[in-house]
Amino acid sequence: QVQLVESGGGLVQAGDSLRLSCEASGRTFSSYAMGWFRQTPGKEREFVVAITWSGDITTYTDSVKGRFIISRDNAKNTVYLQMNSLKPEDTAVYYCAATRSWPQRTLVSAYDYWGQGTQVTVSS
Numbered sequence: 001q002v003q004l005v006e007s008g009g010g011l012v013q014a015g016d017s018l019r020l021s022c023e024a025s026g027r028t029f030s031s032y033a034m035g036w037f038r039q040t041p042g043k044e045r046e047f048v049v050a051i052t053w054s055g056d057i058t059t060y061t062d063s064v065k066g067r068f069i070i071s072r073d074n075a076k077n078t079v080y081l082q083m084n085s086l087k088p089e090d091t092a093v094y095y096c097a098a099t100r101s102w103p104q105r106t107l108v109s110a111y112d113y114w115g116q117g118t119q120v121t122v123s124s
Helices: none
Strands: 003-007 010-013 018-025 033-039 046-051 058-060 068-073 078-083 092-099 118-123
Touching: 003 092, 018 033, 018 092, 018 118, 033 068, 033 078, 046 068, 046 078, 058 068, 078 092
Parallel strands: 010 118
Antiparallel strands: 003 018, 018 078, 033 046, 033 092, 046 058, 068 078, 092 118
């Protein structure tokens, strides 16, 4: 069992930065690949980025490449999402999630555990 709690969301202006954190409970955190997804009202949850259990491989959706950086600290049971050069279209609720299915890492259905989400709002 893994419980995930996100933090770090907020209201910022276009061009600003935010760092989201996702702290996991449970001794098996380091065995999971971790992902970040986002969702806006009326739309499906969409993949943003994922990182392997060891942190050596990452996958980004095209719209955030070069702006967002995912990292993890297994000693602290925490995964981070550094978001730079934020745009109004990045506005969403951001969720972290854990999966043992790396090949399906971009799919919502591949993830076993989810956090409650944190709101990110980017004003123009």
